[in-house]
Amino acid sequence: MNFIDRSVQGVRQCRIGYGSVIMADVVLGKNVQIGNHVTVYPGTVIGDRVIIGDNCSLGRQPQTAATSTVKSASPLPPLRVGADTQIGSGVVISAGVTLAEHVFVGDLASIREKCRIGKYVLIGRGVAIENAVQIGEYTKIQTGAYITAYMEIEDRVFIAPMVVTTNDNYMGRTEERFKHIKGPTIKRGARIGGGALLLPGVVIEEETFVAAGSVVTKDTKPRTLVKGVPAREYRKVPERELLSKSLSEGI
Secondary structure, eight states: OOEEOTTOBSGGGSEEOTTOEEOTTOEEOTTOEEOTTOEEOTTOEEOTTOEEOTTOEEEEOOOOOTTOSSOOOSSOOOOEEOTTOEEOTTOEEETTOEEOTTOEEOTTOEEOTTOEEOTTOEEOTTOEEOSSOEEOTTOEEOTTOEEOSSOEEOTTOEEOTTOEEOOOTTTTOSGGGGGTOOOOEEOTTOEEOTTOEEOTTOEEOTTOEEOTTOEEOSOOOTTEEEETTTTEEEEEOOGGGSHHHHHHTTO
């Protein structure tokens, strides 16, 4: 049995599974499919032809621990999900998030408040995206990656499985850290290999290739391959691998 608030718009043109809760003022587009035991929080807007898997939590206002030093300003604007987006099972997406059209979110992923996700972004299984992250169009983030708060990822970036990003060199001690908290910036067309670690505030320039397992401690140069612990410049990225070449060949 479902609970669907009387104020919900678009219910008759959607398919909703068993045990789901759709709260007040939710807007459902045409031909939306909602799985079993899904909770959609007040005011959420879901575009046409969106598919939502089982056991999802969509649009809840953020909550913080009593000992947290960062407090969320509530209430945030409702979650907005663009048309033709697919959301897997067990996904948690907070209020204050905007997903553009054709986004794919894998099973068990989580996206915290104040994030903006561009069109055709792929977010893999179990990816954790913390608050206030901007992700550009056509970017791919693969299984188990950790995307820290306060970072920007530009268009057509590739992030391999189990990449870790960080934003606090003080690791939670001293008041000084609040002036310096900043996640990495990953610029257009950069590629980050599996298990790489990006330290706070580093800039990964356009078309940089970070080798698997590298620890990036300083800004990179455009179109260079870096590797090692700490990562150092190894060589230039071959012309045939550059994004402009790939796009011209339809890859």
